[in-house]
Amino acid sequence: MLGPLRQARFLRPSWAPSWAPRPPFCAQQGWWGRSVSSGGSSSSTANPERMGTCAELGCGPSALSGHSKSGDVLGLTNEKKTLSGNVKPPVVVPGDEFATNLQSAEMMLSERRFGEAWGFSTRALLVHSSGRGRRIKPWERAICYLLRAEALLDMGAPRRALTELHPAKELLERGRQGWPTEALKRIEEADARYHARKEENDQQRIEKENAKVPVTVITGFLGSGKTTLLNRILREQHGKRIAVIENEFGEVGIDSMLVEQAERTTETIVEMNNGCICCTLRGDFIEGMQKVLKDVRARGSHLDSVFIETTGLADPSPIASTFFLDPFMQENYRLDSILGVCDAKHLLSQLEAKREKSCVNEASEQVAFSDRLLLTKTDLCSEMEINGVLQHLKRLNPFAQVLPLNLKDVETPLPVEQLCDVKAFSLDKALDFDATFLEEDDHTHDGTIQALGVKLNGVLHQEKLNVFFAAVLKRYPKEMYRMKGILDVKGIPERYIFHAVNCHFGGMPQGSWPTEERQSKAVFIGKGIDHAWLVEGLRNCFVDPKEGFLESNVKSAHE
């Protein structure tokens, strides 16, 4: 039985037997039903359609990706049997081997026996190429390809169908004189079906993509404002449910303590501070992403967005490729954009900083790979400085939209709609930027950049701290990239938060301690720093150095 679609497209004449092919090929109209005297060799003109179609290269409909496992359902065996002559042609046109095969192919197609249809059409094309029998007209050859295209469309493979439709249309383009109207109509119909089916498939793909949770990867050099941005996003009234992945250096997690979990917006915060997700923690990262989804679903909740805050020295590219290489990530998450946060005050010096041989400058890699750039700390710069940085950013990444912002200005609402679910990441663009984007990653980092993590139990003395930090900034004005911490300072009931990016130091009491226990934490990231000197200096900052207890560890920034 013909399906309703095929019935509508190919009306049989009432007189035709049940197996009869479609009207354009029926004997009554005399195209290939009649015995055509073998007029010598076939057309000797070049056959551009001869090369490259699947059947001629030996692969039939079963070669469709995704269908190959069910080859027998689609008739792989039957296609082979037909090709080797083990299936008798159901239609025989005496003295016309080409018509016999083509009409048989038509009949098989009308019965949705795709393997046999493919096999017979290949045989018809082989008759033509071998030059046996009568001269085959271009439109007849076109029909061989056309019926394959129709078979593939019936199987729901419009893109593959196009490779068969193409030679049919090419033959038509070389001259349509003498082509039966029905053949022309049939090509037109197949073309329209191809477009409709392709659109339908594209639509389905878009819907599937849209159902995935969008993920924004926040990249940006040390101290550029990533955590500040995240806090602003979590505090905004945007009605979105957000999960956060925090990745930072060393075992002393500070950012996760600084991210303010706003009940209204925050689903979960996952902390990863045992290494860098762009290098050593890739497996943990995927596990973390699995856990996020599992927990949210177990709570009967949902996620509108995930933000990943990477370390200030991370290369965003290997993190991005995980979304395409890992099956779980591919199925559940959509990489929405790489959001690069740039510090207007320090970016130019960060871009100029030298790295070990064969190691990239992270700041420049982060800018170049971003889809959107957020230029922070504009409040600390003159208009001329801002314009200088903007020009530099344009040179490094001409495609990214740049958004200048003062993240400290909480009065001006954050344009959240420009930051998440913006569909800015493109795999094509990433591959243009780096052809090895989806290959095994082998990036290297400058191992001489190290992070000292310190935990301090005991109250600290404000004056002693002032002296200590002044000494650090004096000794390492360029080498100390970043200092940050949460301190228990005598006389200050709240947590004392300090930040330093290069020589810019700032600190203030902020937020109460979550528990009775007040453990101070600090991280120092830099190149060529004397860590023993730092530890000793900090030990001297306790109100009572004999009572204070200090733990520290040094790690290369990507361990």
Ligand SMILES: Nc1nc2c(ncn2[C@@H]2O[C@H](COP(=O)(O)OP(=O)(O)OP(=O)(O)O)[C@@H](O)[C@H]2O)c(=O)[nH]1
């Ligand atoms: N004046 C000003 N300060 C800012 C702005 N954005 C961030 N900061 C400050 O810059 C310092 C570093 O900000 P963070 O948000 O911690 O930077 P980060 O990128 O998360 O730092 P790392 O995670 O250590 O790489 C903090 O003291 C922020 O308050 C801004 O737009 N203007």
